[in-house]
Amino acid sequence: MKSEKEFFKEAVLWEPAEDAKVRCKLCNHRCLIDEGKLGRCCVRKNIGGVLYALTYDKVCSANPDPIEKKPLFHFQPGTQSFSIATMGCNFRCEFCQNWQISQAAIEDGRIEGQAISPEQIVDAAVRSGCKSIAYTYTEPTVFMELCNDCGRLGKERGLANVFVSNGYETIEAIDFAVEWLDGINVDLKAFNEDYYRRLCKARLGPVLDTIRYIAKETKIWMEITTLLVPGENDSEDELKQLAEFIVEDAGADVPWHISRFYPQYKYLDSAATPISSLERAYEIGKEAGLHYIYFGNVPGAKGESTFCYKCGRMLIERAGYRIAANDVENGRCPDCGVEIAGFEL
Numbered sequence: 001m002k003s004e005k006e007f008f009k010e011a012v013l014w015e016p017a018e019d020a021k022v023r024c025k026l027c028n029h030r031c032l033i034d035e036g037k038l039g040r041c042c043v044r045k046n047i048g049g050v051l052y053a054l055t056y057d058k059v060c061s062a063n064p065d066p067i068e069k070k071p072l073f074h075f076q077p078g079t080q081s082f083s084i085a086t087m088g089c090n091f092r093c094e095f096c097q098n099w100q101i102s103q104a105a106i107e108d109g110r111i112e113g114q115a116i117s118p119e120q121i122v123d124a125a126v127r128s129g130c131k132s133i134a135y136t137y138t139e140p141t142v143f144m145e146l147c148n149d150c151g152r153l154g155k156e157r158g159l160a161n162v163f164v165s166n167g168y169e170t171i172e173a174i175d176f177a178v179e180w181l182d183g184i185n186v187d188l189k190a191f192n193e194d195y196y197r198r199l200c201k202a203r204l205g206p207v208l209d210t211i212r213y214i215a216k217e218t219k220i221w222m223e224i225t226t227l228l229v230p231g232e233n234d235s236e237d238e239l240k241q242l243a244e245f246i247v248e249d250a251g252a253d254v255p256w257h258i259s260r261f262y263p264q265y266k267y268l269d270s271a272a273t274p275i276s277s278l279e280r281a282y283e284i285g286k287e288a289g290l291h292y293i294y295f296g297n298v299p300g301a302k303g304e305s306t307f308c309y310k311c312g313r314m315l316i317e318r319a320g321y322r323i324a325a326n327d328v329e330n331g332r333c334p335d336c337g338v339e340i341a342g343f344e345l
């Protein structure tokens with residue numbers, strides 16, 4: 001009979017601790033896990049003093065998506081990204097859009113998915129004409145072993161790799177991924193500690209550290225997303241602080257996606273974000289000096305397209321996730337010549 005260990009993949013980035021415990025170093029919870037127990041994400045387990053990833057061969061989503069859906073607007077625009085996920089998450093956001101797969105392991109121990117090998121994933125990405133693999137829908141940090149194997153293989157086949165992340169990975173985890181990770185969208189969910197602790201069961205500080213580190217110490221292309229939840233993170237003062245943080249600590253060229261909230265999961269008693277709040281956030285971002293600001297979850301809005309921050313010319317026209325026109329020339333505005341930051345624009 002197979003031992004429990006043989007069903008799972010030995011984890012990366014952990015160390016043994018006293019009394020057969022293990023310390024996971026993938027995310028900033030840095031769980032100290034007793035023998036036989038799970039980490040907070042409920043998909044990493046200490047079996048006999050060794051940490052194992054329980055989801056390596058349980059892929060719950062695998063399909064091509066427009067890269068714009070991640071959202072990444074300055075990264076190979078108009079291309080498809082083969083998007084994969086496994087179940088589990090290190091956050092517990094009460095308004096999670098993908099709670100059926102992100103929170104199942106936490107709520108009732110459910111881990112479901114198909115055994116699809118990294119070779120099969122990369123083959124499927126190439127066959128379907130994708131230019132990248134996206135690790136998305138749930139938090140990729142908690143399935144880092146699969147990301148790493150797909151990322152390395154994908155690079156050999158000419159594919160880029162992108163994360164859609166809550167930004168809670170450790171610096172060690174970023175360093176671990178930096179060889180194959182080309183792009184990332186980081187959720188900066190709010191600029192107040194209470195929001196992170198109460199609604200996500202996490203902390204703000206490590207997310208800010210991740211954003212600073214990626215911007216200053218790596219060449220990974222980064223975009224940032226903030227879901228505006230009415231009454232929780234949308235005060236003028238907080239949005240001003242958040243936008244100024246991006247400009248000063250990440251750079252004015254980092255695109256900021258302001259996303260419209262709709263009631264979801266456990267957070268059902270609030271209305272959707274008023275469009276006027278998104279518009280006010282847009283103005284605040286511009287006043288702070290951000291070059292590129294976009295609206296999310298508002299189909300058909302003007303805030304979907306890319307404009308030159310210097311002369312105002314429309315550069316990439318979007319209709320939903322479709323690119324109607326891309327006039328960027330060799331990474332520059334064709335009218336005023338200013339450089340437009342991004343990855344293979």
Ligand code: SF4
Nearest residue numbers: 024027030031039041
């Ligand atoms: S990845 Fe999971 S086990 Fe590791 S520190 Fe984060 S929550 Fe804990």
